Amino acid sequence: MLIRKRSEIPSSEITPEKTYIDRRKFIGATLAGVGAVAVGRTRLPSLLAAEGDSGVGFPADDELTPYELITSYNNFYEFGTSKEDPARNAQEFVTRPWxxxxxxxxxxxxxxxLDDLLRPHTPEERIYRLRCVEGWSAVIPWLGIPLRDIIERLQPTSNARFVEFTTLLDPEQMPGQRRRVLNWPYVEGLRMDEAMHPLTLIAVGLYGRELPNQNGAPLRLVVPWKYGFKSGKSIVKIRFRRNMPLTSWADAAPREYGFYANVNxxxxxxxxxxxxxxxxxxxxRIRTQMFNGYxxxxxxxYNGMDLRRWF
Amino acid sequence: MVLTRRALTQQQLISRVVKPAFFALALVPFGLLLRDGFMEQLGANPVEEITHRTGDWTLYFLLATLAITPLRRLTGLNQLIKMRRMVGLFAFFYACLHLFTYLVIDLVFYLPEIAEDIVKRPYITVGFTAFLILTALAVTSPIRMVKKLGGRTWNKLHRLIYVAGALGVLHYLWLVKADTSRPVVFGLVLVGLLAFRIKLLRGRDIRFRGWRKTGAVAHNDRLKSIALWEGDGDLT
Structure with missing residues (x-):
């Protein structure tokens, strides 16, 4: 179990003390820095305050992946297909207004x-494992809002069985979209119960900072028990549907990527x-856990579902 | 047979300047890899970075090896043949590092998985097959092996480099997720280099431009080129 209230488990058991203290210092420093940059728009001070309260833990063997690695090694094909491309090509990406x-x-x-969509919610820190379908993984302290909180406010009808997330289509800003590596725009989706699951997050930041462009700014999906490609980035459209959406990778290679894409x-x-x-x-390498440990x-x-068929 | 002064100079140039220079240059990617490794400059996924770099250089050297014959014919610089073994052995060198990375860093604790991978993963099957071919070619690359096997057999055996090249490109193509542009470029270069040879076989009258002494047709040239390989001047 990854999310625990602080009362249930002392943080000293979860995080090596030094790491924890360093994190406190780091977050404090970030807070000071952020104050000078963009307080009103990003609401980061409140995000950080929330971090202090939520007390989200992670198993002791899951050491946080350093910020530099999380932000320099990205799969975000809209900005290029090599891992270094997004950090390089997304620097000028405009995420406000959104x-x-x-x-x-x-x-x-x-x-x-975007600010209206998020304003009623208080982002919280969630430390999740991220497992890419390619075989690498990371442990990331996200700042985000449970998707269910947003969905409850949007009030889908009883016909809504799936949610579809569409990434921005803008070849001017996203050089990777000038080549048809995938069928742009990028589309991802979840079954309604997956979307409403308390672990599912709309992330707006990581490591106590605003979400870097290369990580899917200004808002992205995080579904920690699924392969990383399920997490649509730079989302411009949320569509509630009766039917299962055709998601981008399932479209590109249906034999290799399914709709569910649960880590298995x-x-x-x-x-x-x-x-x-x-x-x-x-x-x-380390062993991959079923549902990424969740x-x-x-x-x-997924009770009763054949996970080999519904991969 | 006595070579002309000009040829002798060219030979000396090859053996004393070009070969050592190429040898040093060919080690630069390895040096950079070591440097970046020690300075922790291999990025977020160092093992993948090492694997990709050594894989890339294996293919570069493999294609360079295959480019030597076309280059000779197009430029008339027959002495290039003396470079071929070295270039080919560098392909093998980087292939060793590539495989070593996978075997030792990646899977050392999971031996059964290596066997499983080789059988179950087509891209590893073809990559491993290519490596076995390169090993056979490297082992038989010394001149005494040429003599031992006989020119014809040796030639036939070493034509397997075409297969190794194709398998190497396939290995790359089968492991990328969606963006096939780089393996496709490698593939096109390979097809170009092989097409040149098909053209040679068809038009047997294509000659070495600078091969005035013998004026041999392509097939004979190949046999001769083995002797020329070691570059001691006994062409007859």
Missing amino acids: TVRVEGEVSRPADYD PEVDHPRWSQARERRLGKFL GEEVAHL
């Missing part, structure tokens, strides 16, 4: 200014094994 269209099976379809060490990618993963910055929380969503 509009998110909410449509489909929802009682209040509308175009929301027993179901190999057709071309490579998923039994192990390598943490960024580490040399040796089975206790999410396995019940």
